Amino acid sequence: MSSAVKETHFEFPGQIDFYKGKVRDVYIFEDQLAVVASDRISAFDVVLPRAIPYKGQVLNQIAAKFLEATSDLVPNWVSIVPHPQVTIGKKCVPFKVEMVIRGYLAGHAAREYNAGKRVLCGVPLPEGLKENDKLPKPIITPTTKASEGHDADISKEEILAKGIVSEADYTILEKYTQALFERGSQIAREKGLILVDTKYEFGKFGDKILLIDEIHTPDSSRYFYEEGYEALQDAGLPQKQLSKEFVRQWLIKHGFQGKEGQTVPEMPDEFVKEVSERYIELYEKITGDHFVKDESVDLEKEIETAILKHI
Incomplete structure (x- = not known):
């Protein structure tokens, strides 16, 4: 099983805040954000215990492609995508x-x-x-x-x-x-x-x-x-x-829908691998591009370096 980035803990010059979302780590600066698409996965508004290899890369690269493909219709926040799992852009008030x-x-x-x-x-x-x-x-x-x-x-x-x-x-x-x-x-x-x-x-x-x-x-x-x-x-x-509906269905089958008192079931290696493959399948199907896995030895270090270079 390839490595996955479950969370990051960087500190950058000029950084004024940090926000950890369900699947993203957001580094906040005066007028811009550096957003790391982690390999966390959530369902029913709950972050699941296992990270999914390549999921962050899939999400970030699909988003980058479609934000570019719709920029003639709607202006968006993106300034640069300096790494397969990083997007840097304007700090908006959501x-x-x-x-x-x-x-x-x-x-x-x-x-x-x-x-x-x-x-x-x-x-x-x-x-x-x-x-x-x-x-x-x-x-x-x-x-x-x-x-x-x-x-x-x-x-x-x-x-x-x-x-x-x-x-x-x-x-x-x-x-x-x-x-x-x-x-x-x-x-x-x-x-x-x-x-x-x-x-x-x-x-x-x-x-x-x-x-x-x-x-x-x-x-x-x-x-x-x-x-x-x-x-x-x-x-x-x-x-x-x-979509990730099949993950929700797997959780429902194993007795979890995010309700009070329910325990998140542990995803076995085989299912984690299947989820990763399904994400890659969607990338290739919806973009028409071959997915090139980022096989970096130290993903976190490369992510940190990419952000430092562009903030």
């Missing part, structure tokens, strides 16, 4: 919502629908849908951005009523979200995939709204294979998908 957009009834939305709900984040859903059906049109189902613990579903009306985002800014977030999803879906189709659902995060740099964080990665998005989609739906069978 909006306290994540813009989730769904083209299909899958994952959390399907679980809510199957539990009897017909309104999700203020958006009505038609009767008669089954899991993984295409929705009449893509819907935006925002969540609150929790600093710790679980994110929670929230409607546009609640966001505006509580003053979490101004109406003027929210209109822009909606427009950007729809444009990004349309472009992401188009790119996916060209590779024989369906972009099922995804999330986007935005922030302000001065008074300008920028796209921040990663986009169209297996941590932020769900993909189905286009080939065979209709046949599997007609037969009522699960879709073949490229």
